[in-house]
Amino acid sequence: MTIARDKAQRGRLGVAPPPWAGPKAAQAGRAGRADKPQLSREAIVAAAMRIVDGEGLDAVSMRRIAHEFGTGAASLYAYVANKDELLDLIFDWVMGETADRWPETEPTADNWRDLARDTIRLAHEVLTSHRDVARAFQGRIPFGSNGLRLVEIQLAIMRAGGVPDGVAAFAGDLIGQFLISWAVEDDMWRTRFADADEERIAGQMAEIRDYLAALPADRFPNVVALAGPLMSQQPEGLDRFELGLEVLLRGIASFAADARERDGKD
Amino acid sequence: MTIARDKAQRGRLGVAPPPWAGPKAAQAGRAGRADKPQLSREAIVAAAMRIVDGEGLDAVSMRRIAHEFGTGAASLYAYVANKDELLDLIFDWVMGETADRWPETEPTADNWRDLARDTIRLAHEVLTSHRDVARAFQGRIPFGSNGLRLVEIQLAIMRAGGVPDGVAAFAGDLIGQFLISWAVEDDMWRTRFADADEERIAGQMAEIRDYLAALPADRFPNVVALAGPLMSQQPEGLDRFELGLEVLLRGIASFAADARERDGKD
């Protein structure tokens, strides 16, 4: 039983629960009735992920998860303080998947930008592979045990690139928000055109573009002029996500360049 | 009555409803019973904003809004197709407030970065002045009549700065997401420490910092080393929001620099 408690408590890492964690974070997952499919924190999160992947985030309700175990919602509250804590666990679960898939490479001053790009791409891939789960991640701090693994990786890369500590510490937030925003928007477009074929998507896009192009040109000269690029999926020959990523990386890198110059002069 | 319809239909601008708008967007707001406080699209949005400002986004329910008019939720559905459309209207309302407060200045190649910074700061100020309303804005496209005004302003500034059209068209999305993410996180911290004084906030921050600093240094060397900057509100002597803004602007500006160089060589 203490094994179960420790597993529930520590996740995949030997790290004590953080000070802001609720009291439930330290509770047990004892044996319980033997003839029923075992209920546990991990099993609950796994079930929730199954539902997310199959039916989307909105389908994840306490009743729906409990139904997966053939019981009622109340049973879950022995393992999870409330739904928000469950979402925290899901958050860290996805972070864990990302961290597990990341091939450890020693970051250097030469390869740091490529490594940063790769981690962010990987995180994007994982995030978007779980439907609209990212919608539940906004405003969460990645200080769960798996989140910290990712933060550590990111910090190592940034520091290897000569990014000032203050900027490096902050860049993780910025990148995280970028990833979540993009995953949410990705899913929105995906569900908006869920059952449409390529042709109909293009048709609807063209319809919006034409609407923008037909706006009064005296009041919206730039919107009218840029109706095409505004609705383009590859504005500068790049995927929209890649373009945002590039903007972010260039912005961050410029602080590294500043620091280098400053150190050179001092 | 046609006047009321036109007002409801067009908002603050003489722009026809876009092709993706629901059928309700063209419906009327007729006189109705005379002895009751007049119900209308505008009045409903205004009431919703009052509730958001006073009690936060979660308090905005159809029943709660209807209660403001002394009626039931069903009455609202004569003016608004569903809650999502209402949130669209709220979105555009906030965009309108932002656009109204923006002093029109002709953007030039010299002042474009300052202007961009100012617009984004203004939008941030407006957004955070309405509690957690930004949480409802994610995934919405700013192509309502007021949203388009802001898009137009942004595009004009970017193009004056020599930002390539494709990047300029895309930058609006990026900035919008940045603003929304930041507003959501802003409000999260504000409500987390809602009733705490300055001293207790600092105490809790220090507690988390100490937790990070006390992590096993062999597995989390960079998290341990940067525990301070990670929890700092002004990582590089700048407000966190200002730092993110700077990263974004530098990234975008670098594309303008690329374009200048390319044109010079050709």
Add this chain to the structure above:
DNA sequence: AGTATGGAACGAACGGTGTTTGTTCCTGGA
């Protein structure tokens, strides 16, 4: 002037939501 009509208003209900409460019942330890 009288009447038909269409839309606003609205109470009630439907099928959900997260969470709490109170109870039953099993199991590990004394």
Add this chain to the structure above:
DNA sequence: TCCAGGAACAAACACCGTTCGTTCCATACT
């Protein structure tokens, strides 16, 4: 063998967005 404690769980609470069916009245037409 007995007991304490915790898991399991049904029912209830207070909400939610939305729909349905009805009432009622201002307007538009005859």
